[in-house]
Amino acid sequence: MKNQMIFQRYEFKYLMTCRQQQAILNAMEPYMVPDGYSHSSIRNLYLDTPSFQLIRRSLEKPVYKEKIRIRSYGRAEDTDSVFVELKKKYRSVVYKRRISMPQDQALACVAGKACWPDSQIGRELAYAADFYAPLCPAVFLSYERDAFRGVEDPEFRVTFDGEIRYRQQDLTLACDPWGTSLLPAGYVLMELKAAGSIPLWMVRTLSEQGIFQTSFSKYGTAYRDMLLANEKGGRKYA
Structure with missing residues (x-):
């Protein structure tokens, strides 16, 4: 999946305990196998305006929203290749387009x-960067991901994200992934990614374990946490 540049799919998120995760993993065994890149240390630089226009609009839950980020899978020095991604969501469908270039x-x-x-994606990114100018790195956000794909339907993917952290300092993909944790201890975030419907065995397992879909934006949660911390410190974002 790291080499794929265009995505169109539904994404569903679930916050769960490690015990519930193990139950999901047990149920997955006959149907899923580790992805080609089964474990990744994902690092992101989310781009935004000085007033955090993109994430503020996203949190208003409009019909259409988008995010722009720079992503690497592990440490990336200045000249190492990274992905620049334009992620859009329209009526519950997620569209992601990205290109690779040195950081x-x-x-x-x-x-x-x-x-x-x-290129087509390069022109789309140029338009978005100009539309939201001035853009700059706003938040570093990292997590450890384990990824699986369906045996019969490789387009169906399950990912588990843990150790989700963010920071507003050292905004580079070359630094270690330290920062403020966004998940309670002992919890992970599962994402189901599918071109169509979710397999019945997964629906049944979620019901048996009492796991329900949640709305969890990593960048959005980090932004809310930043707001709370800065309000306590006497400073507020626009």
């Missing part, structure tokens, strides 16, 4: 100091 080039494109690649 320093990606940051230069975001800052308007370099031209975006002359």
Whole structure:
């Protein structure tokens, strides 16, 4: 999945305990296998305006919303390749388009100091960066991910994200993933990603375990936490 550049699918999120996760893993055994990149240390730089326009609008739950981020799978130095992603959601369908380039080039494109690649996705990113200008890295957000795909339907994927952390300092993908934790101790976030419906065996397992779909935006949760922390400190974001 790391080499895939265009995605269109439904995504469903579930917050669960490690005990519930194990029950899901047991139920998955006949139907799922580890993805090609079964474990990843994912690091993101979420891009936003100085007033956090993108995430504030996203939290209003509009019909259409989008996020822009730079992602790596592990530590990425300035000249290492990273992904620049434009993630859109329209009427519950998630569309993700991305390109790969060196991290320093990606940051230069975001800052308007370099031209975006002359490709369809490059032009889409250029338009978004210009529309929301000025954009800059707003939050570093990392997590450890275990990924699985369906045996009969490889488009059906299950991921478990743990150790979700964010910070507003050291906004580079070259630093270690330290920061404020976004999950209670002993919890993980599961995401189901499917082009169509969820398999019945998974629906049945979720019901048996009392696991219900939740709305959990990693960047959105980090932003709310930032608001709370800064209000306590006497400072408020716009």
